[in-house]
Amino acid sequence: MISVEGVTKVFGRNTAVDNATFSVERPGMIGIIGRSGAGKSTFLRMMNRLTDATEGRLLFEGRDVLALKGAEKRAWQSQCAMIFQQFNLVPRMDVVSNVLHGLLNRRGTMATMFNLWPAADINRAIDILDRLGIAEQAPKRAEALSGGQQQRVAIARALMQDPKVILADEPIASLDPMNAQVVMDALRRIHDEDGRTVIANLHTLDTARRYCDRVIGMRGGRIVFDGTPDLLTTAAAREIYGADENFSESATSTSIEALEPETSADEAYAARLLTN
Structure with missing residues (x-):
């Protein structure tokens, strides 16, 4: 389904992304983890064609999306929705108008400028x-909503595109x-119910383990x-994050339990820092 071959930026x-190579045989929920600056965001931006790759190929259903231009590139961006x-x-x-903006690539400029949308849309x-x-x-x-609600609006905008990949x-x-x-429940449900591939950049190990089929x-x-x-052991995490034996997974936790009263003040403070 997806074949990443030596993608470099x-x-x-x-070198932000160095010879990234992997394949995805079927739709899945995939998490990409690593510390800030590891190349996670750059890779997704190349996949969505917001940034051009320096070299390599990224095949989706046999077509190299990194080589697409013009209308074909815009069509790919409709099939590959991005959530920020x-x-x-x-x-x-x-x-609702923000959600409808997921159709910008398929609607005329005048209709978009005057916010004119068919009732069906x-x-x-x-x-x-x-x-x-x-x-x-x-x-x-949109500005009146909480952060979590706004992110769900962004997910709704992505779904409005009816993409194959999110x-x-x-x-x-x-x-x-x-x-x-x-x-994260919403993204997982979208994969499970729709069969869409979801690739998410994540900072924390507990989130990757809980929601992803592959990391x-x-x-x-x-x-x-x-x-x-299940292969994401503490030793593997140390390799990913470049940490020594003092590495503690509790410092990366975003679980609700991490903020319950029995959690130490230091652990709760670390969790807040990572989620703010």
């Missing part, structure tokens, strides 16, 4: 919002643990781990 003297850490919504626009947008538990927020401005770049990094769980670990632009969650 060089910025000046810095900071939501990328229009704050003063109502929620509006109804579909509301149905998607309802599926994500926020249909009642449809008429509100890329999520740190989708819960700005959220508190409760909202992080709601968002890819990146360090310094290179893939240093590729396996099932």
Whole structure:
């Protein structure tokens, strides 16, 4: 389904992604983990064609999406939806209009400028919002919603594209643990119910183990781990994060339990730092 062959991105003297190679045989929920600067976001941006690769091929159903241009490139971006850490919504626009913006590549410029949408599209947008538990927020401005609700609007916008692949770049990094769980539950449900491939960049081990079928670990632009969650041992995590024997998984936890009263103050503070 997806074949990544030697994909590399060089910025000046810095190699952000170094010879990334792996394949995906069937739709799955895949987590990419690693410390900041590991190349996770750059890889997703290349896959979505927001950034050009320096070299390599990325085949989707036999077609090299890194070589696409013009209308074919835009068509691929419709099939490969992107969800961002900071939501990328229009704050003063109502929620349902933000969701409808998932159709920008398929609608005329004038219709988009004047916010003119067919009733069928509006109804579909509301149905998607309802599926994500926020249909009642449809008429509100996006800026009036909580962070977790805004991220679900961003997911709804992605679903409006009816994509084959959803890329999520740190989708819960700005959220508190409760909202992080709601968002990750939604992404997992989308994979399970729709059969869509979801690839999510994640900072934390517990999230990757709980939600993903497969985990890819990146360090310094290179893939240093590729396996099932049960293989993501503490030793493997140390290799991914470049940590010594003092490495503690509790410092990367985003679980709701990490903020319960019995948790130490130091652990709770570390968890808050990672989710803010």
